[in-house]
Amino acid sequence: MILEVAPLSVRAGQESAFEAAFLQAQKIISTMPGYLGHELQRCIERPGEYILLVRWQTLEDHEIGFRKSPQYQEWKAHLHHFYEPFPVVSHYAPVSGAAG
Incomplete structure (x- = not known):
């Protein structure tokens, strides 16, 4: 399993619109071959900062299968x-x- 980690800085005032758009976009990524799951978390101290964690079977599933697809x-x-x-x-x- 590969964990994709994407720290996201969203433009000020766009947080609600981003979250609504993400609810639609997650439907796209969840259908991709090799996709195992994801989570989006928002920073408590800095509300415009998020972290996106996506679990993939292989690096190629993300870098080639998803990023080079029409769905991307x-x-x-x-x-x-x-x-x-x-x-x-x-x-x-x-x-x-190292897992607990």
Whole structure:
């Protein structure tokens, strides 16, 4: 399993619109091959900051299967105009024996 971590900075005053758009966009990502689940969390101290965590079977499922798909263009149309600056996405793999 690969964990995609995307810290999202949403333009001030656009938080409610972003959350509504995300509710629609999550329907897109959840249908992709290799998708295992996701969660979106909002920062308590800084309400315009979010973190998106997406679990994928493989890195390729995200980087190739999703990002190079027509569905990704829909995802972008729903969400990318809310970000300032554009997020830097990272991928993480489990450390053997470190889960609790």
